[in-house]
Amino acid sequence: MGRDTKRILGTSAAFAACALVLAATGNAFAGERAASLTASFGPERSTYVAVGAATRAPIGWAEFCIEYDPECRTKPSTPRDVVLTPKAWADMIKVNTWVNENITPITDLEHWGVVERWNYPDDGKGDCEDYVLLKRRMLMQAGWPREALLITVVRDKKNEGHAVLTVKTNRGEFILDNQETEIFPWTKTGYRFVKRQSQSDPNVWVTLGEPTASPPMVSAR
Numbered sequence: 001m002g003r004d005t006k007r008i009l010g011t012s013a014a015f016a017a018c019a020l021v022l023a024a025t026g027n028a029f030a031g032e033r034a035a036s037l038t039a040s041f042g043p044e045r046s047t048y049v050a051v052g053a054a055t056r057a058p059i060g061w062a063e064f065c066i067e068y069d070p071e072c073r074t075k076p077s078t079p080r081d082v083v084l085t086p087k088a089w090a091d092m093i094k095v096n097t098w099v100n101e102n103i104t105p106i107t108d109l110e111h112w113g114v115v116e117r118w119n120y121p122d123d124g125k126g127d128c129e130d131y132v133l134l135k136r137r138m139l140m141q142a143g144w145p146r147e148a149l150l151i152t153v154v155r156d157k158k159n160e161g162h163a164v165l166t167v168k169t170n171r172g173e174f175i176l177d178n179q180e181t182e183i184f185p186w187t188k189t190g191y192r193f194v195k196r197q198s199q200s201d202p203n204v205w206v207t208l209g210e211p212t213a214s215p216p217m218v219s220a221r
Contacts, residue, residue, distance in 0.1 A: 055206060064119060071209065079138055082145065083169070083170050095139055096183055148168045150165070152196035165177075196213060
């Protein structure tokens with residue numbers, strides 16, 4: 001079977017799994033997590049990371065866009081943020097949990113024989129960027145706005161380079177991370193945030209700085 005065929009079949013399987021994950025009711029679980037969210041953050045406005053100047057995209061993203069060209073051939077758009085309803089919170093948890101539990105961590109060197117490579121973990125294995133790409137794609141397939149799902153580069157607690165998915169909402173910015181089972185606000189991760197995709201254009205990357213209390217520009221789901 002050719003590599004392209006395997007990729008298509010693997011991606012289709014991931015989409016089917018996504019549909020099953022999001023179709024599952026899990027009412028008690030969703031209610032518990034929604035209550036936890038409300039109790040933890042209340043009605044106050046959460047802080048948002050300060051966005052700085054445009055910067056160079058990671059080489060992994062540039063090479064990903066060569067292999068997956070149609071996915072990167074996008075036009076600038078208006079920034080949008082997810083309205084964090086109890087259902088949206090529960091769906092985000094389901095996707096994060098499913099990917100973390102079903103993808104086996106492996107370095108690019110072990111996997112592909114190269115130091116850095118970003119692609120979908122269609123064979124069930126991948127490193128942090130691959131987890132992020134799959135979570136982002138599954139949420140987009142479920143109807144979430146691309147503008148709110150931002151691949152983000154950080155320095156982790158060991159000061160090592162790491163990638164996570166920032167989900168930008170009307171209640172703050174939340175981090176989907178293959179190193180954590182829980183979804184945390186970005187301020188609770190212990191990470192130093194370096195750069196991420198621009199909300200208006202995924203091919204433009206911006207530096208990140210100190211927190212700001214600025215509200216999201218647009219709330220939409």
